[in-house]
Amino acid sequence: MEDNVVSWPRQNFSRRSLVVGGALGLTSAAGVTAALRPEPARAAAGATRKVTIYAEALPGGLFGYGLAPGKATVPGPVLEMWEGDTLEITLVNTTDQRLSIHPHGVDYSTDSDGSPFNASFNKPGETRTYVWRSREMFAAEGRRFMPGSAGYWHYHDHAMGTEHGTGGVAKGLYGALVVRRRGDILPEKQFTVVFNDMMINNRMAPNTPMFEANLGQRVEWLAIGHGGTFHTFHLHAHRWADNRTGMLEGPADPSQVIDNKDLNPGSSFGFQVLAGEGVGPGAWMYHCHVQFHSDGGMAGIFLVRNADGSMPPGAEEAIHRFQGHVHTAQHG
Ligand SMILES: [Cu+2]
Numbered sequence: 362m363e364d365n366v367v368s369w370p371r372q373n374f375s376r377r378s379l380v381v382g383g384a385l386g387l388t389s390a391a392g393v394t395a396a397l398r399p400e401p402a403r404a405a406a407g408a409t410r411k412v413t414i415y416a417e418a419l420p421g422g423l424f425g426y427g428l429a430p431g432k433a434t435v436p437g438p439v440l441e442m443w444e445g446d447t448l449e450i451t452l453v454n455t456t457d458q459r460l461s462i463h464p465h466g467v468d469y470s471t472d473s474d475g476s477p478f479n480a481s482f483n484k485p486g487e488t489r490t491y492v493w494r495s496r497e498m499f500a501a502e503g504r505r506f507m508p509g510s511a512g513y514w515h516y517h518d519h520a521m522g523t524e525h526g527t528g529g530v531a532k533g534l535y536g537a538l539v540v541r542r543r544g545d546i547l548p549e550k551q552f553t554v555v556f557n558d559m560m561i562n563n564r565m566a567p568n569t570p571m572f573e574a575n576l577g578q579r580v581e582w583l584a585i586g587h588g589g590t591f592h593t594f595h596l597h598a599h600r601w602a603d604n605r606t607g608m609l610e611g612p613a614d615p616s617q618v619i620d621n622k623d624l625n626p627g628s629s630f631g632f633q634v635l636a637g638e639g640v641g642p643g644a645w646m647y648h649c650h651v652q653f654h655s656d657g658g659m660a661g662i663f664l665v666r667n668a669d670g671s672m673p674p675g676a677e678e679a680i681h682r683f684q685g686h687v688h689t690a691q692h693g
Contacts, residue, residue: 437536466514482520513631548581558588565658607632
């Protein structure tokens with residue numbers, strides 16, 4: 362597939378995923394992501410990590426966030442925190458538009474809210490710092506527990522275009538935010554899927570991202586909803602537990618196991634699967650299960666290659682059919 366507007370995760374995954382503050386040393390064959398993660402700080406106090414993010418105009422009227430000048434993508438980079446840590450974001454607005462960065466799921470003060478109502482946004486060309494805090498679960502009075510911040514969250518612009526600042530989301534200013542609990546299992550690959558109006562990552566089939574993994578690789582899906590339409594996310598041939606991690610915690614874990622989940626504006630979830638586990642390699646679909654949305658272009662391919670990275674039988678043909686290079690006899 363061409364790459365004429367933005368970069369896809371499969372192509373520059375190593376740049377798009379970052380546990381903030383980690384040393385950017387590339388090591389091991391175990392996967393780039395793991396190499397980018399710092400050891401979790403053992404922290405009563407929690408560590409403060411800093412990252413600079415560049416908001417940029419992209420071809421086609423889109424906008425994106427990136428970790429370096431000229432590297433903005435749709436979606437933006439995956440941002441990760443360890444529960445208890447603080448993330449300090451320096452947002453550089455290289456555009457001529459008002460914009461911001463607004464997180465879900467973490468703690469922040471009004472001046473890091475990112476909304477026009479709190480006057481916390483970057484003016485055109487302005488650089489501004491936003492602080493996101495997270496906390497661990499703790500026991501509270503009355504035999505209750507206060508929730509920690511761990512979860513599959515997301516971030517987005519909240520200032521562009523309109524009084525409520527909805528213009529940036531429509532044009533690609535969004536990304537995944539993962540807050541991990543210490544002890545969580547780390548993935549080898551991450552795929553961000555954003556259902557935004559009738560598009561996936563502001564693309565329509567057959568130009569939707571094709572995500573790739575080798576058989577057995579631990580893959581983390583980060584699903585986010587935006588826009589003005591309700592959707593359902595479905596992944597073929599894989600299933601997950603409908604809980605925080607997507608994994609059953611034990612034989613008595615009551616979580617429902619699912620392969621389809623509502624993905625509505627503002628909501629997000631994530632889960633890990635082992636690519637092709639129990640079903641083998643192949644070109645598996647992911648798509649919105651609202652049928653006319655799927656027909657309208659909200660579909661893509663999860664290509665599970667053989668364990669050695671080679672193409673499994675039939676996958677090339679399936680991809681060609683998806684891309685529309687079909688012989689007419691195909692539907693006969
Ligand atoms: Cu839909």
